[in-house]
Amino acid sequence: MATARLEKVTKYYPDHLAVDHIDLDIAEGEFLVLVGPSGCGKSTTLRMIAGLETISEGDIWIGDRRVNHISPRHRDVAMVFQNYALYPHMNVYMNLSYSLRLRRVAKAEIDVLVHKVAGSLHLTGLLGRKPGQLSGGQRQRVALGRAIIREPKLFLMDEPLSNLDAKLRVQTRSEITRLQRQLGVTTVYVTHDQSEAMTMGSRIAVMNNGKILQTDVPRDLYSNPANVFVAQFVGTPPMNLLTCQMDKVAGSPRLLGECVNISCPEYAAERLAEAGERFLVGFRPEDIEIAGDDPGVGFGGAVKAVEDLGHELLITVSEGSTQFIARLPPTVAERVRLGDKIGFTVNSSRLRFFDTRNEQAITVG
């Protein structure tokens, strides 16, 4: 168990910049998820922590040791690979015990550890099998077992669930979080799947184009995204972002735009006036509800699509070139028809604002 720290870590390739001066502090026992679209540099970052990629600039610390030039085998980390990377010619027992055998742990001790790990991962009956004779889920568990058997300082996981089918993925997700809590080993977990990140991470770092855009606990990432990218990357469906401008109507400030006609919260007016003529107003699909009578006030437009998921309705509303999605309880299904004009009210404390020029959040109030 250890902390890990990345300081201005950068990775250049001859033709592009993969990781761009990122800073990251990972606390002892923390489950940190690096999430971002493919090609954002998250795997490269993980591989630099593992020692599988050289670091172009910056420093990586594991515990109080700077590991920039330390080979992977001396970093005391364990890694779970996307395609598991089990040794195909070794059976499960040999796969699990490989790292221990390299460390010349006594045979009897290895045997005890292998059975303990195999027991906790339901692999006991499979110890004699080769990876080729295992299902995807079983291979995945062997890969996990190989990582946890020697209690490393850091667990590194590179999209370990992406080769599993959807149902197994959800099961294994909770399995991994359970194991991590139980063992208390500091973990860095890479995924492109934001729902995986949200459910597993104790803290999440969102990456794009080689930069970390925001590092936060899942709840804050969801409700207070630091910029447009995070707002749209986290959450399904993503946060609605509508362009609008502020105007005085009958002496009080209003936000106006396609789909938007709401009174501007007082605490925000001053700050928004500074931010420029046009900006983005954002809200989560579940933060709005159908307004009673006047469809012209609030957020509104014509119903363009209705997706009935049984437990909820996703309604796409549009006006002109703008559209947003509302998440509504199934009880309103009767009242929503394609083509109808419909209006929504929102609790103004749920509104978020973003600058259209630099796409950063505008802090108000």
Next chain:
Amino acid sequence: MRLVDHADRQDRWLPAIMLGPVLVCILLLVIAPLAWGLRISLTDSRMIGLGFKDGLTFKNYLSVLSDPDTWNAVWVTIVFSGGTVLGSVLLGIAAALVLDREFWGRGIVRVLVILPWAVPHVVAALVWQWMYNPDFGVLNYGLLLLPWIDATPKWLSDPDYALLAIVLVNVWKTYPFAVLLLLAGLQTISDDLYEASAIDGAGPVRRFFDITLPGLRRVLAIVVLLLLIWSFGNFVFIFLMTQGGPAGATNALVVHIYFETFRFFRAGSAFAMGSLLLVMSIILTSIYIMILRSQEDD
């Protein structure tokens, strides 16, 4: 109905029509000569094609098996084949490992490594004969440049060195084949495995033995068997460079058989030895096919 009949008839004859020519070729070019050879091995024929006297006899086999020259030839064949396989495989693995890495000029090095394979046997034999020449050869010239060497062997005319010299030539000629297959084998080993073992704590040497070698074992089995089978039947280098000499030091079975037939005209005993060689080759080939089958099963 007529259409179906027509199709049926076609189905029945199609395999025969397709396979017929091949079967005739195999019969005429392989089975018939083999049978003819076996027949000769059971007679005391001294020349091919002069007809048989006295009926059938096993005495060729008895005399061949009790002749020390035969056992010398078997021994030379084993050393020649074993040496070739060992040398080619070791050199092949080393070269394949180097060529698997990316470095400047890899394309050229790759061509240079593969080149010996493309050189005709006769050309190779003549070139190496010159290089081995004790007085003018570049090999001894090179050896004498080394400070700790002051006497050089007469490679092809010294019984202690002749077989080694021939094995070296054959290794030089065959190792590119091993390189090609092993290089293909190396590229099937996932980089993840090397990375996983590096993180698990394996150094470069352990990674070679734990990941590379097991990953190559199937390809290696095929390389070893093919080289063995080919070396068993390799006639050209020995015939061109030493004619089985000096003093029988390089007298492999195929060369021995050739001389028995065409120099001493003892066709009967030559064909008896040929049958022995055939049996050895069949055993090796069966192993080869068994390995191929077991790979299909996996």
